[in-house]
Amino acid sequence: MERTSTGVPNEKMLMWAFIGSECMLFGSLIATYLAYRGRSIVGPYEEELLNIPFITVTTFVLLMSSLMMVLALSAVQRGDPRGSKLFLLLTALLGLVFLAGQVFEFNHFAHEGLGLGRNLFSGTFFLTTGFHGAHVTVGVIWLLTLWAMAMRGRLGPEKSLKVEVAGLYWHFVDVVWIVLFTVIYLMSGASGA
Amino acid sequence: MTDGRPRVPGHRRMLMFAALAIASVAAACGGDFPQSSLRPQSDVAREIDSLFRGIFWWAMVVFVVVEGALIVAIIRFRERPGAPKPRPVHGHTLLEIGWTLAPAIILIFIGVPTMITLWRIDRPPERSEVRVEVVGHQWWWEFNYPDLGITTANELHVPVGKTVDLRLRSADVIHSFWFPRVAGKRDLVPGRVNQLWFTPDSVGVYPGQCAEFCGTSHALMAMRLHVEAEEDFERWVEQQLREAVEVEEAGDDPLVSAGRDLFFGAGGCISCHQIRGTVAAGILGPDLTHVGGRGTIAAGVLENTLDNLASWIKDPHDVKPGNLMLDMGLDDEQARQVAAYLLSLE
Amino acid sequence: MATAEAAAHSEGKAGGTYAGGLWSWITTVDHKRIGILYFLSGLFFFLVGGLEAMLIRLQLAVPENTVLSAEVFNQLFTMHGLTMVLFAVMPMAAGAFNYIVPLQIGARDVAFPRLNAFSYWLFLCGALLLNSSFFFGGAPSAGWFAYANLTSSQFSPGHGMDFYVLGLALAGAASIVAALNFIVTIINLRAPGLTFMRLPLFTWMTLVVSFLIILAFPPFTIGTIFLLFDRMFGTLFFEPSGGGDPVLWQHLFWIFGHPEVYILILPAFGIVSDVIPTFSRKPLFGYPVVVYSGILIAFLGFGVWAHHMFSVGLGPIANSAFSGLTMLIAIPTGVKMFNWIATMWGGSIRFRAPMLFSIGLVAMFTIGGLSGVMHASAPADLQQTDTYFVVAHLHYVLFGGTIFGLFAGIYYWFPKVTGRLLGERLATAHFWLLLIGMNLTFFPMHFAGLHGMPRRTFTYPAGLGFEGYNLASTVGAGITLLAMLLFLLNFVRSLRSEATAGANPWEASTLEWATSSPPPVHNFDVTPEVTSRDPLWYDGIALPAGEEEFHMPNPSYWPLVVAGGILMAAAGALVGLPVALLGAAVALAGIYGWSFEPIH
Numbered sequence A: 001m002e003r004t005s006t007g008v009p010n011e012k013m014l015m016w017a018f019i020g021s022e023c024m025l026f027g028s029l030i031a032t033y034l035a036y037r038g039r040s041i042v043g044p045y046e047e048e049l050l051n052i053p054f055i056t057v058t059t060f061v062l063l064m065s066s067l068m069m070v071l072a073l074s075a076v077q078r079g080d081p082r083g084s085k086l087f088l089l090l091t092a093l094l095g096l097v098f099l100a101g102q103v104f105e106f107n108h109f110a111h112e113g114l115g116l117g118r119n120l121f122s123g124t125f126f127l128t129t130g131f132h133g134a135h136v137t138v139g140v141i142w143l144l145t146l147w148a149m150a151m152r153g154r155l156g157p158e159k160s161l162k163v164e165v166a167g168l169y170w171h172f173v174d175v176v177w178i179v180l181f182t183v184i185y186l187m188s189g190a191s192g193a
Numbered sequence B: 001m002t003d004g005r006p007r008v009p010g011h012r013r014m015l016m017f018a019a020l021a022i023a024s025v026a027a028a029c030g031g032d033f034p035q036s037s038l039r040p041q042s043d044v045a046r047e048i049d050s051l052f053r054g055i056f057w058w059a060m061v062v063f064v065v066v067e068g069a070l071i072v073a074i075i076r077f078r079e080r081p082g083a084p085k086p087r088p089v090h091g092h093t094l095l096e097i098g099w100t101l102a103p104a105i106i107l108i109f110i111g112v113p114t115m116i117t118l119w120r121i122d123r124p125p126e127r128s129e130v131r132v133e134v135v136g137h138q139w140w141w142e143f144n145y146p147d148l149g150i151t152t153a154n155e156l157h158v159p160v161g162k163t164v165d166l167r168l169r170s171a172d173v174i175h176s177f178w179f180p181r182v183a184g185k186r187d188l189v190p191g192r193v194n195q196l197w198f199t200p201d202s203v204g205v206y207p208g209q210c211a212e213f214c215g216t217s218h219a220l221m222a223m224r225l226h227v228e229a230e231e232d233f234e235r236w237v238e239q240q241l242r243e244a245v246e247v248e249e250a251g252d253d254p255l256v257s258a259g260r261d262l263f264f265g266a267g268g269c270i271s272c273h274q275i276r277g278t279v280a281a282g283i284l285g286p287d288l289t290h291v292g293g294r295g296t297i298a299a300g301v302l303e304n305t306l307d308n309l310a311s312w313i314k315d316p317h318d319v320k321p322g323n324l325m326l327d328m329g330l331d332d333e334q335a336r337q338v339a340a341y342l343l344s345l346e
Numbered sequence C: 001m002a003t004a005e006a007a008a009h010s011e012g013k014a015g016g017t018y019a020g021g022l023w024s025w026i027t028t029v030d031h032k033r034i035g036i037l038y039f040l041s042g043l044f045f046f047l048v049g050g051l052e053a054m055l056i057r058l059q060l061a062v063p064e065n066t067v068l069s070a071e072v073f074n075q076l077f078t079m080h081g082l083t084m085v086l087f088a089v090m091p092m093a094a095g096a097f098n099y100i101v102p103l104q105i106g107a108r109d110v111a112f113p114r115l116n117a118f119s120y121w122l123f124l125c126g127a128l129l130l131n132s133s134f135f136f137g138g139a140p141s142a143g144w145f146a147y148a149n150l151t152s153s154q155f156s157p158g159h160g161m162d163f164y165v166l167g168l169a170l171a172g173a174a175s176i177v178a179a180l181n182f183i184v185t186i187i188n189l190r191a192p193g194l195t196f197m198r199l200p201l202f203t204w205m206t207l208v209v210s211f212l213i214i215l216a217f218p219p220f221t222i223g224t225i226f227l228l229f230d231r232m233f234g235t236l237f238f239e240p241s242g243g244g245d246p247v248l249w250q251h252l253f254w255i256f257g258h259p260e261v262y263i264l265i266l267p268a269f270g271i272v273s274d275v276i277p278t279f280s281r282k283p284l285f286g287y288p289v290v291v292y293s294g295i296l297i298a299f300l301g302f303g304v305w306a307h308h309m310f311s312v313g314l315g316p317i318a319n320s321a322f323s324g325l326t327m328l329i330a331i332p333t334g335v336k337m338f339n340w341i342a343t344m345w346g347g348s349i350r351f352r353a354p355m356l357f358s359i360g361l362v363a364m365f366t367i368g369g370l371s372g373v374m375h376a377s378a379p380a381d382l383q384q385t386d387t388y389f390v391v392a393h394l395h396y397v398l399f400g401g402t403i404f405g406l407f408a409g410i411y412y413w414f415p416k417v418t419g420r421l422l423g424e425r426l427a428t429a430h431f432w433l434l435l436i437g438m439n440l441t442f443f444p445m446h447f448a449g450l451h452g453m454p455r456r457t458f459t460y461p462a463g464l465g466f467e468g469y470n471l472a473s474t475v476g477a478g479i480t481l482l483a484m485l486l487f488l489l490n491f492v493r494s495l496r497s498e499a500t501a502g503a504n505p506w507e508a509s510t511l512e513w514a515t516s517s518p519p520p521v522h523n524f525d526v527t528p529e530v531t532s533r534d535p536l537w538y539d540g541i542a543l544p545a546g547e548e549e550f551h552m553p554n555p556s557y558w559p560l561v562v563a564g565g566i567l568m569a570a571a572g573a574l575v576g577l578p579v580a581l582l583g584a585a586v587a588l589a590g591i592y593g594w595s596f597e598p599i600h
Helices: A010-036 A052-077 A081-111 A120-151 A157-188 B007-028 B043-076 B093-121 B230-241 B244-248 B254-264 B306-314 B332-344 C002-009 C022-026 C031-060 C070-104 C113-135 C160-188 C201-233 C246-280 C287-301 C316-344 C353-376 C378-384 C388-418 C424-450 C467-495 C558-575 C577-595
Strands: B130-137 B140-145 B150-153 B155-159 B164-170 B175-177 B186-188 B194-198 B204-209 B222-228
Touching: A010 A120, A010 A157, A010 C160, A010 C201, A010 C246, A052 A081, A052 A157, A081 A120, A081 A157, A120 A157, A120 C201, B043 B093, B043 B194, B043 C316, B043 C353, B043 C378, B093 C316, B093 C378, B130 B155, B130 B175, B130 B186, B140 B155, B150 B155, B150 B230, B155 B230, B164 B175, B164 B186, B186 B194, B222 B230, B254 B332, B306 B332, C031 C070, C031 C113, C031 C388, C031 C467, C070 C113, C070 C160, C070 C201, C070 C246, C070 C388, C113 C160, C113 C558, C160 C201, C160 C558, C201 C246, C201 C287, C246 C287, C246 C316, C246 C353, C246 C388, C287 C316, C316 C353, C316 C378, C353 C378, C353 C388, C353 C424, C378 C424, C388 C424, C388 C467, C424 C467, C558 C577
Parallel strands: B130 B164, B155 B222
Antiparallel strands: B130 B140, B140 B150, B164 B194, B175 B186, B204 B222
């Protein structure tokens, strides 16, 4: 590894700075969501649509993927090829399950008459969660790429930084979801059942 | 390196030249400024003006100190042959504290009057004597007097010495209402209702215009403020309240009657314009019930004369690019007829 | 010697000498070459934006002029603002970041050379995309601030606003990527001993600006995405009839837009903070205070955006808060001015071109700063906002401040980049003409504005008293143009002169002057160790004996492929889905090609 002034690897610092920038991105989306909450002129309204139990399950899935990510990094670091492959794949798969849940939810909302341009809720909801979904998608592609490298035996402990940086990104995306889950779902006034 | 030295007096000379040039430009332009924010004619405008003048003099003090120090430094410490090497001074804590505190103290002298003025003018008025609803359109102004039942366009009439209470909204995009002589700007934002008030203190006609870029002909969205003596205002109100029918019967010039036929017939004018007391009840364009009595047309862009009005009717897009008024395909003669009819509506 | 061996070591890897030819520029990942590309592109767009300004001044020379139509005028003032801010000043500053910062910190390149090339190409794609709108049905015409809902498909039909959104999305992403790179570079690649409190001020301000960029651009990006969705997919973010609020755009825009003005000025502050000590032969007075005031300006810059919105009607509480916070910015800015003057005080000032422009900055920015305090006062601003008074103010800070600072930098570092000095006589003429030209252009605007002339008007009637001021401004603009021609003449002539500058023609103190002019590909044969703030003045540099092993990165065309793919994807939003998908595929393929390409 190259010498750096702080001892922190460049790639890792890049990711941290990028995450700082992303915070402003999601912050703007969340602020808009909050500013427009309850200001839709026509329905369907958020409290009629949001299904908290369902999203609680997909949220749990995403959190578990973060756990898998931790295990994957530790496997790569200690040079355990089996664990590396397994946990990287599991992380990506759980991400995919979360995405499938989002696709299902979007579809369901569309069937309920919530087109993209229907009201303020539809625009803010689809863009905010959609932006997050796009981030998860990028993460899944990234993880699958790492998994493919592991499958070809090219992800030894010397490359653990790659996994660590991907992990930083993945955990960040998860944390953003916790915020979105709280702001959009838990604070929506939708019934819990 | 000596090439810096002869230039220093030159530097000073150039500065003086620049100052002179600027001063002469300022003097050359010292004409009449009917739209100037520096010639306030209302309580609000006077208050803003005196606040601004206070800040201006503080700024002048800072300007003189900073530029003076700069000029002294570059003259006194220019490179001279044989001078000793400059001492490597790295800083001075007391000085740093001093020039942090000095601007902070000046800011108090600016900030406190700012807050006082702000809290006086940025709140609802104590009295509300003439209420007007202003609606911004691309690119003209609609004025409704809800208490008087008057609707007019582009020329706002108010009595002197009375507090005018404006509610501002927009029919399309963001505009900004600005009569510099009587008040600062206030935006007209679609979906919101804003408030602005002032008490004009001198009779006169003051120009104003839209101050927020609002599309192609933003530059041509002007208006007039008529501050009138109480009795003149009453007369204007009375005249506005009359329906157009009464006016129509007054004369029967052939030009006017041909124009009237066109207005209500082939010209298609009534689909957008209203003339109270007639079948013309369009709402897209300005109310024309008393258009003949206005001093200007097309939102303060043209004097309200027969020729101007005719050319406006003939080719509105030539006068005001991109505007919503339709070109109804009238020829010169027809346009003159319609114009004559409209001018009869005093 | 270390040099020969190092050169031999990296031979065939673009390490020893530069390869020639167009392809070597297209595939370059060298920070110095990318810096030159950035600078030349920025200079080109500076001329484009300048010509737009000339046309604007031509139309306004006399009242009721008809040189330009209303629509064309509106396109020109929109593009003038966008071009100057995003495609002229930022890239010219980025050119200096790229070329100078690694040299100032004793590094061989930036932390991520290919990412650096990528940000350049992406910026160029964004700039070309937006400017191509002139040839595809008209440029955007709603102002650089593009207030909703004038930008909706109802009020801005045509593709101008789509070009705005897409072009700025690309340019914004390019800026963020570049800024991330510089944050890592400055924090992580400093030479041994070069602690933060020893960094040259230009590097410091680059770091601060980089943080501003990564934090300020995302809200704007979100705003443009909302606008894109409103225009293309019928969402209601800024649509009043659906409950949307056009003022939301103003918030998102100015949360970006106000820090953006510090993104434009702080690099210039950094430059003069390096230039003034050099030409006064004295270290910077109050170094830590100058650093901290720069950071404080940036920090406060995030809390003052609504001072652009005093006339919106946000109410007295918001207006007083933003009024007060805005005034506070005057304090750190004033502190900087005083420290620069104190640096000159007791010095031995050489009036060479970089110093002339630095003095010009101090003198002119003061005027702009003071008018800034005038409209920090919300009630006063109600008369000033959206008038020519603000146009005067912003040009005193951006022209008198940023452009003067950038010219100081150009004259200062030209010998480092080319090994040649810019002609001093033409430079002096350039300075004086520019100073006179800008004052004659912008000073009368103060009066025009106070006397009631609004901004962004394609014409004005005779009789309101605006005629003399506008004519003076137009004459001033002509003088400014003349000054620029002198500069270009000097630039071209000096490039053809003999390379006699030497490593340190100004006898400056910072690390970029420790290597040859122009520097070798690898910048320094051995990484210097730094023991003082002004290493070249006070024996603050130590060159470790022995040779040093290093690898210079390989050239790569993948950054261009990825940028091109993104451009294609963006153009696809206008042309059609297949093009967009193809572009995305190219970009993705490019990212894979890039990721698995060996670096060295």
